[in-house]
Amino acid sequence: MNEFEPKIVAFVCNWCTYAGADLTGTSRIKYATNVKIVRFPCTGRIDFMLLLKAFSEGADGIIISGCHPNDCHYTSGNFHARRRWVMFRSLLDFMGIDVRRIQFSWVSAAEGAKWAEIVNSTVETVRELGPYSDYQKVADFLKTEVENG
Amino acid sequence: MSRIGVFVCHCGENISATVDVEKVAQAAAGFDDVVHSVDYKYMCSDPGQTLIKQAIKEHNLTGVVVAACSPRMHEPTFRKACAEAGLNGYMCEMTNLREHCSWVHDRTEETTEKAIDLVRMLVEKVKNNKPLEPILVPITKTALVIGGGIAGIQTSLDIANCGHKVILVEKEPSIGGHMSQLSETFPTLDCSQCILTPRMVEVAQHPNIELITYAELDSLEGYIGNFKAKIRKKAKSVDHSVCTGCGDCWGKCPSKKIPSEFNAGLGSRTAIYVPFPQAVPNKPVIDKSNCNYYQKGKCKICEKFCKPGAIRFDQEDEIVEAEVGAVVVTTGFDVVKPEFFPEYGYGKYKDVITGLQFERLASASGPTLGEIRRPSDEKVPEKVVFIACAGSRDPAKGINYCSKICCMYTAKHAMLYQHKVHTGKSFVFYMDIRAAGKNYDEFVRRAIEEDKVNYIRGRVSTVYEKDGKLIVKGADTLMNGEPIEIEADMVVLASAGISNPGSEELAQKLHVSYDRYKFFAEAHPKLKPVETNTAGIFLAGACQAPKDIPETVGMASGAASKVAALFSQPELKREPLIAVVNRQMPPVFSSCVGCFLCETACPYNAIGREEIKDRNGNVIKTLARVNEGLCQGCGTCVAFCRTKSIDIQGFSNEQMYSEVMALLND
Numbered sequence: 001m002n003e004f005e006p007k008i009v010a011f012v013c014n015w016c017t018y019a020g021a022d023l024t025g026t027s028r029i030k031y032a033t034n035v036k037i038v039r040f041p042c043t044g045r046i047d048f049m050l051l052l053k054a055f056s057e058g059a060d061g062i063i064i065s066g067c068h069p070n071d072c073h074y075t076s077g078n079f080h081a082r083r084r085w086v087m088f089r090s091l092l093d094f095m096g097i098d099v100r101r102i103q104f105s106w107v108s109a110a111e112g113a114k115w116a117e118i119v120n121s122t123v124e125t126v127r128e129l130g131p132y133s134d135y136q137k138v139a140d141f142l143k144t145e146v147e148n149g
Numbered sequence: 150m151s152r153i154g155v156f157v158c159h160c161g162e163n164i165s166a167t168v169d170v171e172k173v174a175q176a177a178a179g180f181d182d183v184v185h186s187v188d189y190k191y192m193c194s195d196p197g198q199t200l201i202k203q204a205i206k207e208h209n210l211t212g213v214v215v216a217a218c219s220p221r222m223h224e225p226t227f228r229k230a231c232a233e234a235g236l237n238g239y240m241c242e243m244t245n246l247r248e249h250c251s252w253v254h255d256r257t258e259e260t261t262e263k264a265i266d267l268v269r270m271l272v273e274k275v276k277n278n279k280p281l282e283p284i285l286v287p288i289t290k291t292a293l294v295i296g297g298g299i300a301g302i303q304t305s306l307d308i309a310n311c312g313h314k315v316i317l318v319e320k321e322p323s324i325g326g327h328m329s330q331l332s333e334t335f336p337t338l339d340c341s342q343c344i345l346t347p348r349m350v351e352v353a354q355h356p357n358i359e360l361i362t363y364a365e366l367d368s369l370e371g372y373i374g375n376f377k378a379k380i381r382k383k384a385k386s387v388d389h390s391v392c393t394g395c396g397d398c399w400g401k402c403p404s405k406k407i408p409s410e411f412n413a414g415l416g417s418r419t420a421i422y423v424p425f426p427q428a429v430p431n432k433p434v435i436d437k438s439n440c441n442y443y444q445k446g447k448c449k450i451c452e453k454f455c456k457p458g459a460i461r462f463d464q465e466d467e468i469v470e471a472e473v474g475a476v477v478v479t480t481g482f483d484v485v486k487p488e489f490f491p492e493y494g495y496g497k498y499k500d501v502i503t504g505l506q507f508e509r510l511a512s513a514s515g516p517t518l519g520e521i522r523r524p525s526d527e528k529v530p531e532k533v534v535f536i537a538c539a540g541s542r543d544p545a546k547g548i549n550y551c552s553k554i555c556c557m558y559t560a561k562h563a564m565l566y567q568h569k570v571h572t573g574k575s576f577v578f579y580m581d582i583r584a585a586g587k588n589y590d591e592f593v594r595r596a597i598e599e600d601k602v603n604y605i606r607g608r609v610s611t612v613y614e615k616d617g618k619l620i621v622k623g624a625d626t627l628m629n630g631e632p633i634e635i636e637a638d639m640v641v642l643a644s645a646g647i648s649n650p651g652s653e654e655l656a657q658k659l660h661v662s663y664d665r666y667k668f669f670a671e672a673h674p675k676l677k678p679v680e681t682n683t684a685g686i687f688l689a690g691a692c693q694a695p696k697d698i699p700e701t702v703g704m705a706s707g708a709a710s711k712v713a714a715l716f717s718q719p720e721l722k723r724e725p726l727i728a729v730v731n732r733q734m735p736p737v738f739s740s741c742v743g744c745f746l747c748e749t750a751c752p753y754n755a756i757g758r759e760e761i762k763d764r765n766g767n768v769i770k771t772l773a774r775v776n777e778g779l780c781q782g783c784g785t786c787v788a789f790c791r792t793k794s795i796d797i798q799g800f801s802n803e804q805m806y807s808e809v810m811a812l813l814n815d
Contacts, residue, residue, distance in 0.1 A: 005259075007813055014221075015682060019662070022219045025248025033259040036266055036812050037249055039220070041726070041800055044750075045784030050809055058813040070657045073683065074783035075752040084788070109682070110664040116253070 006060040006126040008035040008119070011050065013043045013077070016067035016108045023112030031116040032123040035063065042066065044077025048088045051102065055135045061101045061126035063118060068106040078106070096138045101126055151276045154185040154210040155268060156201055157246070158192035158217035164246050167256040168264045173216065173246075176265045180272050184208050192217050193226055201227070202234035212240045212275040216268050218247040222673070237280035239725070239799065244271040266812060273811035277803040283722040284777055288374040289474040290716045291316060295366055295655070298326020299698060300479035300690025300705045302348050307709030308477075309357035313716050316471055317352065318380055319362045321410075323428035324349055326481050327691075330411060330505060332512035332519070334698060335561045336592035342427060342514065349429040363434055367468055369659055370753075372781060373685030374474045374721040384464040386435035387421070392459035394432045398451035399423070407439045409516075413506040415524060416516035421451045425514065435460075475685050475712045476659065478669060479705065480652065482691035484644045485540045485548075493536065493612045493642060499525040500619060501612060501640045504558055511565045521569050523639045530573065530638030533566055534621045535559045536609050537579040540645030548645050550666065552695045555643035556583045560593045562641060563602040576603045576635055578623050586697070605633060612640055646695035661686055668694050679708040687711055726799035727780040728755075728787060730773050741772045741794035747786035748773065755779035756786065 012018050018039050024031065040046055043066030051062055064085065072078040085104050093099050103122045107115045126132075155177040159165035170188040178186035185208045191197050192215055204210060213236065215227045220243040228238030244267045254260040292308045294301045297319030305315045317324070329349075331341035352358055367379040387398075402419035409418040411425045418424070420440040421433045441448035442462060452460040484505055487496030495501045500523045502510075513519040523530045537559050541552040556579070563575040582604075584590040596602045607630070609623040618636040625631050648667040649655075656663040661681040662670040669692050672680040679687050689705040690696065696704070715721075728747075732739050738761050748756040759774035773795060784797040796802055 009809065009812055015662070018219075019221060019682070022221060022245075022248040025219075025252035028252055030255065031253050033250075033254045033257070033263045036263065036270065037245070038270070038805070038808055038812070040784065040805070041797070042783040042785065045788055045797065045800060047788045047802065047805070050805060053806060054809050054813070057810055071662075073660050074781055074785070075660065077752070077783045077785045080750060080785050080788070109662040109670060 004127060004131055006034050006123055006131070007058060008061045008063060008122060008126060009054045009059045010035050010037045010063040010065065010119070011040060011043075011046050012037055012063075012107075013066035013073075014039055014041050015073035016071060016106070017065040017115065019109035020107040020111045020115045023109065024115045025112075027112045029113055029116045031119045034123045035119045042072065042074050042077035043081035044072075044074065046081060048084060051088075055097070055132060056139060060129075060132045061103070061122055063103045063105065063122055065105045065107045065115075065118065068108055071108060095142060097135070098129065098132070100129060101132060151182040151211050152184045152209055153180075153182050153212045153214065153272055153275060154201070154204050154208060155180075155183055155187075155272065156192055156204075156213065156215045156217075157186070157188040157268070158197070158215065159188060159190045160218060160247055160251075161191065164217070164251040167251040167254060167260050168246055169261040172261055173264045173268060177214075177216075177268050177272065180269055182276060183272060185210065193223050198226070198230040201230050205231060205234040205236045210236060212242075212278060214242050214244060214268060214271045214275055216244045216246045216264070216271075219243075219245050219249075239281040240275065240278050242271045242275045242278065244268055270808045270811045273807040274804045277801065277807050279798070281725040281798055284725050284727070285720045286374055286723050286778060288716060288718065288721050289376075289472045290314065291471070291473045292712050292716075293318065293376070293378050293471065293473040293476045294479060295476065296326070296479035296481055296690075296692070297321075297324030297352075297360075297362070298479060298481045298690065299328040299345065299348075300481065300692075300701045301326070301477070302345075302352055303702050303705035304477045304479055304689050304709045304712075305352055305358050306348065306355065307706050308712050309355050311709075311713040311716070313357065313713065315358045316380075316473065317358055317360050318364050318366060319360070320365045321424060322363050322385070322422075322434045323424045323430065324352060324360065324362065325425075325427075325429070327505070328698060329425065329427070330413065330508055330512075332508045332515070333561065333565060335557045336586070336588040338561070338564075340513075346427045346429075349427070353429045360430070361469075362430060366655065366658060369476065372723070374715070375778075376473045376476060376685065378471045378473055378476070380469050380471060382467045382469060384437075384466050386437070386461055386464050387433055388459045388461050388464075389430060389432045391457050392432045393457055394423070394430075395456070397454045397456065398460070399433055401450050401454045403448065403450060404439050404441055407436065412509045412516050413503065415502075415506055415509050427514075475687065475715055477687045477689055477708045477712060478655070478659065478661070478681075478692055479689045480649050480655065480692040482646045482695055483649050485647055489540055489546065489644070490642060492610065493539065493640065494614070494619075495642060498612070498614055498619060498640075499523075500530070500638065501642065503642050503644045504555065504562065505644075507562050507641045511562070511569070519569075521566055528638070529570055531570075532635065532637045533563075533573065533575045533639045533641060534609075534619075534635055534637040535563055535575065535577045535641045535643065537577060537643045538608075539642035541643075542580060546645075548647070548666070550694070551583060552643075552646040553583070554646065554695060554697045557586070557589055557592070557697065559641075559643045560584070560596040560602070564596045564600050567600040567602060574603070576605060576637075578605050578607055578609050580606070580608065586699070607633070646691065649692065652692065659683065659686055668692065679704055679711055685715070724782070724799075726782040726797065727777055728775045728782065728784065728795050728797045730775060730795050738770055739772050739794060740792050742792055743771045743773070744791060745773060746789045746791065747795050750785045750789040752783065752785070753779045753781055755781075
């Protein structure tokens with residue numbers, strides 16, 4: 001059997017982490033191919049329903065990354081994202097979704113090496129956790145719960 | 150039905166070396182609604198762009214995906230090319246096969262698979278793109294220049310000479326910056342003040358320049374062309390409109406032992422002071438932290454002796470607001486502090502000094518009037534050791550970079566010392582001599598060959614005091630690492646240039662990026678060296694990285710030309726990537742329910758309220774409405790909206806969900 005290759009989606013902001021990942025490229029630092037980046041203007045833009053969408057589409061792990069506190073290009077979007085993440089995380093945990101599969105971090109435009117480390121460590125964590133086939137079970141369960149009131 | 154064209158770039162070999170570009174193009178041809186898919190060596194080149202333009206016309210494309218480098222690099226290029234072929238520029242998207250794929254992975258099947266996935270994501274996104282038109286906004290043709298060193302002076306003069314207004318803000322009581330502290334300048338040995346002070350005066354007298362000294366930026370809001378700056382004018386405690394700069398006050402001030410910043414701590418100044426005799430403006434301020442009146446409540450001697458009556462002890466900080474269209478950051482650099490070199494005894498031994506302190510010793514306006522006398526006993530040192538790379542290029546000290554100016558100024562210092570003390574002996578410990586620049590290497594050779602400066606290739610391990618001498622221990626790596634010990638009278642450290650202490654805070658106020666050393670980050674290391682990632686904010690001088698005077702002046706003129714180009718347009722085109730509230734037919738009008746959660750989320754106060762009225766003028770519904778002049782397009786409101794009534798153009802819910810759904814569905 002082939003080793004399990006996790007599918008990771010990264011939701012990143014345009015100004016810090018996307019630029020940081022660009023720097024990883026210009027610095028030719030290698031990392032795992034498992035991650036695909038979706039670019040947003042700001043982490044504040046990230047509708048966290050997208051995370052659930054990604055899981056339901058078959059993602060095994062998710063990275064959310066933007067600017068460090070106080071560095072937001074739009075002043076405060078990353079603070080909104082951080083607060084939203086704290087709330088959403090406890091909700092996910094309550095619903096039975098494995099929050100270890102979501103990595104929330106800050107990578108600045110100067111931190112190319114940090115981006116590679118985050119990708120690699122997330123890939124390793126998710127590889128150990130295995131495919132997220134349980135998600136569908138959780139989702140189906142929640143769906144029937146809602147339907148049955 | 151969408152008709153999408155996919156254009157896969159080889160980027161020479163940058164992409165094609167690790168990604169099978171032909172396979173990517175073939176795979177893309179099989180995606181739904183993709184009617185045309187090709188690969189080409191250089192998509193951004195003229196023939197590459199022509200290829201896209203022809204395909205748009207031939208295949209009647211409604212959307213374009215360019216799979217090439219980072220959109221941060223070439224998105225404007227390809228959007229423009231599409232627009233030239235009659236396709237709205239915002240119907241073009243880029244996917245990043247270079248920085249996010251080929252450069253970070255090896256040549257494997259997975260890499261090509263990933264590239265195909267990335268293309269599919271953007272194909273799905275672009276199907277949901279909508280044609281957009283740029284927003285036209287007015288430009289305030291005034292520039293704000295922050296920092297009055299040589300970079301700020303040159304930038305201000307160049308912009309002002311183009312006929313635009315400039316506000317130059319300097320935090321110290323005088324403009325001039327580090328350059329005003331230098332004795333002579335390499336490689337010509339012309340006097341720094343002689344070439345700088347006329348420019349300082351020009352700034353003060355220029356009709357287009359408003360000079361605000363002893364002031365700092367408090368906050369900056371807005372966007373390119375339309376910034377609002379708040380500038381904090383620190384209380385000078387002297388009314389400069391009344392003061393004549395006669396000098397009676399500082400002559401009488403009893404607090405005389407305050408280390409002079411201008412003399413790098415080697416001389417002293419009074420509490421009411423002008424930093425140096427050629428200061429611009431040449432009028433004093435009171436340093437509250439060292440003033441007897443402010444600290445102990447008694448004194449006011451300056452007020453008593455001030456004939457015009459200019460002293461104002463009750464003056465408070467004042468915040469002035471200014472509308473500006475562009476900002477140039479020219480805040481310069483600093484040098485590492487004493488605690489950085491415990492092994493060299495800096496801060497412990499008085500005769501271990503920094504390069505900047507040596508500049509003051511060698512300067513005719515310095516504490517010794519240009520005679521080289523060591524600080525401890527004012528004797529003329531007979532042996533001087535110069536240590537290059539003191540802190541620079543030293544990963545153990547956390548500074549990996551080269552401070553760039555030290556090789557040259559160390560050669561200059563040794564040369565000046567030899568010119569002033571003919572019997573003296575000078576030694577330079579160096580790692581490499583980096584003297585790239587016009588007449589630079591010749592200058593260093595002159596120091597070695599004509600002025601007989603002893604250059605020793607090796608590093609100094611320690612400096613300690615013994616019998617009134619400074620013992621410098623090092624090794625000569627050109628002599629098989631032979632240990633060397635020199636009994637010196639003075640040691641000069643070419644201490645590393647670092648970013649200013651407040652640079653991180655300033656970057657956060659301006660919303661510009663900075664690097665790991667807290668130097669401001671340019672938008673592109675080669676092609677946009679004076680721009681930042683924030684439109685309308687530019688950089689010049691050593692706030693970006695350590696650099697010498699010619700380079701700083703060149704960069705300053707470069708930044709000024711960018712500002713002048715910006716101001717030459719009657720109106721500015723802004724990206725229409727902003728939020729919009731949906732509108733529908735009556736009686737619904739919009740799915741917006743008027744909860745105004747978006748209003749609380751918006752950092753720009755861009756959410757207004759719109760009342761929908763019936764024909765009798767009764768309000769039926771109050772909706773959120775986005776002010777397109779203020780919205781910057783962060784999209785925080787979109788994630789907040791409970792009814793999905795507000796969306797952001799270019800990153801809409803439809804676009805982002807399609808992108809995520811395409812990512813994993815093989």
